[in-house]
Amino acid sequence: MLRKVAVIVLADVAVFELGVLCELFGFDRTEDGLPAYEFAVCSVGGLPVRTHAGFSISPSHDLSPAYDADLVAIVPHDNAEEFPAEVVDALRAAAARGAWVMSVCTGAFALGAAGLLDGRRCTTHWRHTDRLAELYPTAAVDPDVLYVADGNILTSAGTAAALDAGLHLIRAEQGAEVARKIARRMVVAPHREGGQAQFIETPVQSVECETLQPLITAVMESLDRPHTVDTMAAQAHMAPRTFARKFRSETGATPHDWLTGQRVLLARRLLEESELGIDSIAARAGFGGAATLRHHFGQRLGTTPQAYRATFRDRYAASVAS
Known part of the structure; x- marks a missing residue:
């Protein structure tokens, strides 16, 4: 059952993606008959973290909640290829005990660093799928989808795809009706058609050939x-x-x-x-x-x-x- 949620933030954290997880899991909707989550935003040592928008946030937790949460999520930050050892260890431990481990956008690189994408289907923002596949060649990176759930590992594409992935998780754990009601409160579609391939800007290419x-x-x-x-x-x-x-x-x-x-x-x-x-x-x-x-x-x-x-x-x- 999905009760405890821990979100890990790092320096230069992306505000929107963090906000999506806060809205999905950190907002009390019990008056509407919806489940409440024990929600924690965590950082290494519980230290303040700057955001990519120029202000800082002060998480009230160190990484301790990640060690007994039902869902451990990590959001993107500017340096998407370097992660503290403490964060990598927390992600590995969560996956090993069967908790959901979720990445938003380029947070997928942290899952790759933890070895959690080996042999799994996964995704990230379409601008970074080639790099993810290059760094983690045993991962099956799908650039076309909004999210991928492979076992207890959930990866989502860029930015707003965190909503799609989060609602999918709620639907899987607590039923379609709960997911629908949360989506209605957030004024979003409970399920979007298609994948991120439709959002990729692919101009008509000028091909230069020797003879053709x-x-x-x-x-x-x-x-x-x-x-x-x-x-x-x-x-x-x-x-x-x-x-x-x-x-x-x-x-x-x-x-x-x-x-x-x-x-x-x-x-x-x-x-x-x-x-x-x-x-x-x-x-x-x-x-x-x-x-x-x-x-x-x-x-x-x-x-x-x-x-x-x-x-x-x-x-x-x-x-x-x-």
């Missing part, structure tokens, strides 16, 4: 046409197999994967910046119909074109207006 550059440029300018490996090979005056090998050596991707990726990127831009309907966008991007567009959106972004537009259309309009 004219073809690449021509295809990117005519994505609405029915390009195939055979038609592209013919344009390049190569046999299909020779073309496929040459294409991969120069771009790092298969012709089909590259073409699909470019079409998804174009569809994203049209969903954000145009008033075109889904069928028209599918045709403009070369997918033929809305069903094919939905299929590839689901595979690559973990969401639907309609949900993507609802999320990002207003953001684009606001940026233009400003």
